[in-house]
Structures are given as C-alpha cells and as structure tokens.
Amino acid sequence: MQGLLEELEKRMQQLLRAMTQARLQGDDTQVAALSEDLKRTQAYWASLALPDTEATQTQPTAAPAAASRPAAAARPARSALPLREQVCQALTLLTVPTAPKVLSQVHEAFFAQPLNTARLTSLRRDEERSYRASSTNRTYYICPALTCDLLAPARALLALSNWPLEQRLVGPITHRVHFLTAALRIADAAEQRTDDDMASGPLRRLLEHYSGNIPGYPVTPGHVNLEALRAAAKDELAVHVQDDANTRAEAAERARTKLDDADQIFGHTLHDANRARRTA
Incomplete structure (x- = not known):
C-alpha cells in the first residue's frame, strides 16, 4: 500500500503545480477542473492512509482521476470519468x-x-x-x-x-x-x-x-x-x-x-527517420 500512497502524493503535487500554472494563465475553467481532480485524489489518499472512521468523513462519492477504490457495497454500473482518466486510474x-x-x-x-x-x-x-x-x-x-x-x-x-x-x-x-x-x-x-x-x-x-x-x-x-x-x-x-x-x-x-520532447513521449517511426535524412 505504501507505493500506492506515494503515487497518489505525487499526483497531488502535480495537480497543485498545474493549478498554479492555470491560475497564472487566467484559465479559470482549467483551475476548477484541476481542483475537483485534486479533491477526489485527496479523498482517496485519506481513505487509504487514515482510519476507517476518519476516511469515511472525508471521502466524497466521486472517484479520483488518477486512482480510485470504489466501495464494495455500492459499485456504480458505469463510470462518470472520461476514458482517458479511466486509463490513467489503471x-x-x-x-x-x-x-x-x-x-x-x-x-x-x-x-x-x-x-x-x-x-x-x-x-x-x-x-x-x-x-x-x-x-x-x-x-x-x-x-x-x-x-x-x-x-x-x-x-x-x-x-x-x-x-x-x-x-x-x-x-x-x-x-x-x-x-x-x-x-x-x-x-x-x-x-x-x-x-x-x-x-x-x-x-x-x-x-x-x-x-x-x-x-x-x-x-x-x-x-x-x-x-x-x-x-x-x-x-x-x-x-x-x-x-x-x-x-x-x-x-x-x-x-x-x-x-525532441514530443518524440521522447510518443516515439518516432522509421518513416519519420527516413524523411529527416532526405531533408538533411
């Protein structure tokens, strides 16, 4: 469980940094969305790290974007989260x-x-x-x-x-x-x-x-x-x-x-490499 708690803590730090950046850019819509994500993640962290009585008091009904542990007695039939956030959870x-x-x-x-x-x-x-x-x-x-x-x-x-x-x-x-x-x-x-x-x-x-x-x-x-x-x-x-x-x-x-930064995330293909050599 310690590893999962650490991942959630990293996620909260990322969300806080993103909220700060969004505020500086004046993007109120993004700030609101990130704030809700942060609340859900904090609540899930509390459900794992705190005693059951405390976690129950702090945990909202929504699942966090990065990871969630739905209650066994009331599992929703369909997630309200977008597919990309469901993938992020897993x-x-x-x-x-x-x-x-x-x-x-x-x-x-x-x-x-x-x-x-x-x-x-x-x-x-x-x-x-x-x-x-x-x-x-x-x-x-x-x-x-x-x-x-x-x-x-x-x-x-x-x-x-x-x-x-x-x-x-x-x-x-x-x-x-x-x-x-x-x-x-x-x-x-x-x-x-x-x-x-x-x-x-x-x-x-x-x-x-x-x-x-x-x-x-x-x-x-x-x-x-x-x-x-x-x-x-x-x-x-x-x-x-x-x-x-x-x-x-x-x-x-x-x-x-x-x-470059994009290819370090999404990779490059042989087609791209051949095109780069022809251009050079």
Whole structure:
C-alpha cells in the first residue's frame, strides 16, 4: 500500500503545480477542473492512509482521476470519468506500461467496469495530436511505451507521459519485469479490498492469472495467498531487475540525445527517420 500512497502524493503535487500554472494563465475553467481532480485524489489518499472512521468523513462519492477504490457495497454500473482518466486510474495502480486488455481487466477488478478497448487506439492518437498542438494544456497524456532498440512506439503498450522516460521504455526482458511489478501492485491493492471483493469474478480471475504464471508460487485452486504471491514475484524480480534497469537507462540516454520532447513521449517511426535524412 505504501507505493500506492506515494503515487497518489505525487499526483497531488502535480495537480497543485498545474493549478498554479492555470491560475497564472487566467484559465479559470482549467483551475476548477484541476481542483475537483485534486479533491477526489485527496479523498482517496485519506481513505487509504487514515482510519476507517476518519476516511469515511472525508471521502466524497466521486472517484479520483488518477486512482480510485470504489466501495464494495455500492459499485456504480458505469463510470462518470472520461476514458482517458479511466486509463490513467489503471496505469497509476500498475505503474508500468500495460496492454489494453490487461488495463481493462484491472479497471474492472478495482474500478467497477472494463474499459472500452475499441476506443483506445483513437484515444492514443488524439492524445498525441493534442500534445503536439499545445503541450502544456494537460498534466499527463496517454502515450505508448517506447522500444529500447528503435525508440519507436511499442505495439499495444500504453503509459503515462508524466512517468520518467526510463519507466516508459521496454527492452528484451522488460515485459517480464513489468508482469512481476504489476503482480506486486495488484497484490497490494487487493489487500485493501473486502473478502467479498476478493471472491468476485474480475478480481479473483486477475489474481489467479498473475499467481498462476510465477514460478515458486504454491497454487491452491480457489484461493490466492497474497503474501506468497508477493514473495514469489519479488524472488523472480530480483533476478531480472538490474539488467533490465541498465538496458532502459542506456536507451533513455540515447533518447534524450536524439529525440525532441514530443518524440521522447510518443516515439518516432522509421518513416519519420527516413524523411529527416532526405531533408538533411
């Protein structure tokens, strides 16, 4: 849970900075929207960090934009949040670039409903167009992960633009590192849920998928041991994490040298590179 609290605290700091910038620009509409986002995020932080009695007094009914834990007794049938904020919720929980199908499963398990994955391709394109038109309007953008070798968009992996560049890169063993990292994050988030939630179809299937694909986890049909899941994931993660971190750090250095700000977020394509050589 500590990791999730830290992510929420970072999100609150980002929102405060964005509100200050919007005020200086005289954009009252943006200030109001960011203020509501900040209130929801603060309330969710309180629901995790404070005793139940205090969190109940401070928590509004709306879910925060970056992450939310809906009440088990009253899950809404449909989220009022835009799709990009639903994607942000799931990515903030996982902290790693993730495929749309898994994002949808995570959102269903923790935020009441699956994502409309058919719209995610157009959403990603809209995000890039918006950034290139005016890169200061939003606190984050939905963007692709980037490959370490070509610094190009990785196929079907979404990330958040406000993550460090190293966090958005994928190398030869990054997919496994991400799988294990996601397993740890899901186990932490699941620990905050009720027994009824744990027994629910979406969350149970998600936990079974991750626990069943990690060597060393003692599989017990119909039951997921969160502590054992964490231990098995950490053991395997320790084998891969340093080599993967070195690969991504080297790729990030190349990206900062060769790519402009937009391409460091959305990547470049071979078509763009060939066009640049012809122009030169």
